[in-house]
Amino acid sequence: RSEAPLAYYxxxxxxxxxxxxxxxxxxxxxxxxxxxASNTSELAVGLAQAQLQLDTGRHEQALATLxxxxxxxxxxxxxxxLLARTYEELGDWEQLRKLLPELKRSRALPGAExxxxxxxxxxxxxxxxxxxxxxxxxxxxxxxxxxxKELAGDPEMEAVYARxxxxxxxxxxxxxxxxxxxxxxWDDRLVHCYGLAPGGDLAQQMQLAESWLx
Numbered sequence: 001r002s003e004a005p006l007a008y009y010x011x012x013x014x015x016x017x018x019x020x021x022x023x024x025x026x027x028x029x030x031x032x033x034x035x036x037a038s039n040t041s042e043l044a045v046g047l048a049q050a051q052l053q054l055d056t057g058r059h060e061q062a063l064a065t066l067x068x069x070x071x072x073x074x075x076x077x078x079x080x081x082l083l084a085r086t087y088e089e090l091g092d093w094e095q096l097r098k099l100l101p102e103l104k105r106s107r108a109l110p111g112a113e114x115x116x117x118x119x120x121x122x123x124x125x126x127x128x129x130x131x132x133x134x135x136x137x138x139x140x141x142x143x144x145x146x147x148x149k150e151l152a153g154d155p156e157m158e159a160v161y162a163r164x165x166x167x168x169x170x171x172x173x174x175x176x177x178x179x180x181x182x183x184x185x186w187d188d189r190l191v192h193c194y195g196l197a198p199g200g201d202l203a204q205q206m207q208l209a210e211s212w213l214x
């Protein structure tokens with residue numbers, strides 16, 4: 001009987017969800033939506049519904065809900081944050097990559113968390129290439145060019161890329177790439193990958209590797 005029952009219905013929906021009673025949660029979300037016809041209430045209900053859908057593994061439904069919410073207000077950090085979580089749960093790394101500029105602008109995630117997510121996105125895009133394409137090497141090279149400059153020079157990302165080149169049947173390409181990378185900075189992961197990437201001249205490659213013993 002409150003003059004503004006929206007918040008109470010949303011809290012009741014959250015309580016139902018916490019108790020594992022999804023029917024009650026959905027019923028109260030429906031009441032919340034009917035209690036007010038404003039854009040603000042639609043946003044509040046949509047975000048609450050998306051959160052519940054994500055928590056119960058209904059990722060496709062959450063994506064549909066968040067797409068509708070984003071059409072009402074695209075600037076809310078919480079919307080962008082939930083979208084990022086949804087794409088990550090769905091393994092849609094390309095859409096998540098496209099969302100990165102918004103994540104950065106909105107500051108929806110702390111700096112360290114955003115940095116870790118960005119690395120995960122590009123590593124996942126690289127790792128899924130060999131199974132997703134018949135022309136894997138060309139696709140890998142195309143994906144590598146998408147990386148921001150600071151990530152393209154990161155030894156961990158370079159190792160991920162080299163391993164995928166080897167897995168794609170292009171160890172000579174990986175050897176050349178690793179040789180250049182190791183000239184710039186020494187890293188044990190890159191050295192290990194180099195040992196797994198036979199190039200065109202094995203004698204020369206062995207001689208180079210032996211020179212590193214110094």
